[in-house]
Amino acid sequence: MLINGKCHCGNIAFTLDWPDASPEIPARACGCSFCVKHGGVWTSNPKARLAVSVRDAALVSAYAFGTQTATFHVCARCGAVPFVTSEIDNHRYAVVNVNTFEGVDPSLFRHGSADFEGEDRASRLARRARNWIADVRVGEAGSPEKSAPAKTR
Ligand SMILES: [Zn+2]
Numbered sequence: 681m682l683i684n685g686k687c688h689c690g691n692i693a694f695t696l697d698w699p700d701a702s703p704e705i706p707a708r709a710c711g712c713s714f715c716v717k718h719g720g721v722w723t724s725n726p727k728a729r730l731a732v733s734v735r736d737a738a739l740v741s742a743y744a745f746g747t748q749t750a751t752f753h754v755c756a757r758c759g760a761v762p763f764v765t766s767e768i769d770n771h772r773y774a775v776v777n778v779n780t781f782e783g784v785d786p787s788l789f790r791h792g793s794a795d796f797e798g799e800d801r802a803s804r805l806a807r808r809a810r811n812w813i814a815d816v817r818v819g820e821a822g823s824p825e826k827s828a829p830a831k832t833r
Pocket of ligand 1: 687688689690691692755756757758759760
């Protein structure tokens with residue numbers, strides 16, 4: 681299933697290729713202090729693929745706090761937060777905000793909550809490497825392959 685999403689103004693857009701074998705989409709309301717203030721509700725699947733396209737990179741604010749291991753990509757124009765990345769052993773993982781999906785039947789969402797307060801750094805990174813989206817591309821609009829890893833031809 682291909683899911684399209686974007687921030688409110690459209691500066692940050694993405695396509696999420698969700699595995700058909702997992703029709704339900706977990707939607708976790710995160711209990712961290714940032715997500716409480718932003719209403720962040722996240723999903724991920726280790727077999728999903730995420731392609732992000734940014735129109736104006738100067739209008740994307742990268743925000744990190746706490747352990748500094750996750751980066752919230754905030755649209756500086758409209759304030760939406762479509763995705764979060766975490767670099768683990770030189771690999772980029774991501775989760776996406778279901779509130780920025782476009783045209784997805786809300787009955788597919790399996791709502792829950794998550795609170796990782798008190799989790800130590802090592803278990804946090806190990807959990808992300810297991811559960812977060814592992815195939816992540818972020819590019820400028822018009823050249824989505826720009827930052828793609830080299831492919832064997
Ligand atoms: Zn925006």
